[in-house]
Amino acid sequence: MTALISPATGSGDMGPVLHRYDEPLREGRLVERQNRFVLTVDVDGAERDVFLDETGRLTTVLVEDATVHCLPAEDPDRATDFTAVAVDTGEVTVSVRAAMANDLFVTALEGGHLPAFADATVQRREPPLPDHGRTDVLLEREGREHYVEVKAVTHVEDGVGKFPDAPSERAVRHLRGLEALVEAGTPASVVFACQRPDAEVVLPFPAIDPDFADALAAAMDAGVEAHAFSLAVEPPTYRLHEPEIPVDLA
Numbered sequence: 001m002t003a004l005i006s007p008a009t010g011s012g013d014m015g016p017v018l019h020r021y022d023e024p025l026r027e028g029r030l031v032e033r034q035n036r037f038v039l040t041v042d043v044d045g046a047e048r049d050v051f052l053d054e055t056g057r058l059t060t061v062l063v064e065d066a067t068v069h070c071l072p073a074e075d076p077d078r079a080t081d082f083t084a085v086a087v088d089t090g091e092v093t094v095s096v097r098a099a100m101a102n103d104l105f106v107t108a109l110e111g112g113h114l115p116a117f118a119d120a121t122v123q124r125r126e127p128p129l130p131d132h133g134r135t136d137v138l139l140e141r142e143g144r145e146h147y148v149e150v151k152a153v154t155h156v157e158d159g160v161g162k163f164p165d166a167p168s169e170r171a172v173r174h175l176r177g178l179e180a181l182v183e184a185g186t187p188a189s190v191v192f193a194c195q196r197p198d199a200e201v202v203l204p205f206p207a208i209d210p211d212f213a214d215a216l217a218a219a220m221d222a223g224v225e226a227h228a229f230s231l232a233v234e235p236p237t238y239r240l241h242e243p244e245i246p247v248d249l250a
Contacts, residue, residue: 014232014239018107019100021236023071025085030066033058039084041068051080054096056165057208060155061087061094069093069235086233093233094154095195101152102136104238105193108229109139113240116227120146129177130184147181147188149174153202153228154195161199161228161245163192167209175215175224182223190219194230197241202228203248217249 028043028050039050039062050070066089070082084096102125109117120141127138127147139146155165164171178188192202204213220226226247232239 016108016111016113016240017237018104018111018231018240019238021071021085023236025235026070026072026082028068028070030062030064030068030087033062038080039068041070041082041084043070043082048082049080050082050084051078052084052096054084054098054152054154056098056154058087058096058154059165060157061089061096063089066090086235092156092196092198093235095152095231095233095238096154098152098154098195100238101150101193101195104231105148105150105191105229106137108240108243114227114229114243116225116244117141129181130186131177131180133173133177135174135177135188141187145186147178147186148191149178149189150191150193152195153192153199155205156194156196156199159198159200161192161194161202161230162205162208163202164205164209164212168212172209172211172215175212175219178224179215179219179222182219187223187225189225189227190216192226192228192247194228194241194245195233197230197232199228199230199245201246201248203250213249220249 028041031040041050066087069086120139124138135147136150137148153161153163155162181188204216206213228245230241232241
């Protein structure tokens with residue numbers, strides 16, 4: 001059973017542990033990406049199907065002969081044998097479970113490890129928005145409701161994290177929803193959870209999704225806060241690497 005770590009957990013000069021897999025992970029060599037959701041990975045000399053919970057293009061992650069850290073499937077009837085947890089490119093290890101970004105944000109916040117949210121407490125996960133849809137986390141901050149949308153960043157080039165690395169109409173809708181909240185008087189933030197330690201700044205990726213870049217600029221101009229943090233991924237452990245890195249529009 002995977003374990004989220006209690007907020008007090010930390011270790012020496014290294015960043016606090018945010019997540020640890022209790023189950024033994026298996027390592028394999030990346031053979032190919034079959035499609036959006038399935039990798040072929042050579043595990044102990046046999047090619048196995050591995051579920052990929054990350055819809056981005058992952059061009060800086062799924063490099064030739066990368067090592068894939070795999071979580072064995074518990075259901076013997078499942079179509080894939082494993083779930084990809086992280087990928088070691090030979091230079092950096094990257095988490096490839098986008099759905100975990102919300103949990104990592106909440107664990108870091110509740111542990112008091114995110115200075116930008118030092119005055120906030122978690123009220124609800126996946127709260128409904130006032131008009132329609134949902135966002136990721138509802139906080140109480142300075143006595144007011146504060147909505148947060150968390151985005152997982154996997155694409156980094158020369159220290160620059162870029163989001164998204166595939167067009168995302170859903171992400172654009174989320175930003176417009178946050179902008180509407182702020183314009184109606186309710187604070188909101190977008191938080192970029194960098195799934196690797198080598199991002200020094202986060203930018204939109206207009207070459208991939210110009211609509212998201214425009215929506216982020218409009219949201220920030222309206223007063224939506226933008227924050228980012230990064231992880232050090234050391235399977236089976238995820239640590240907080242940098243608690244706050246800048247988000248820029250340039």
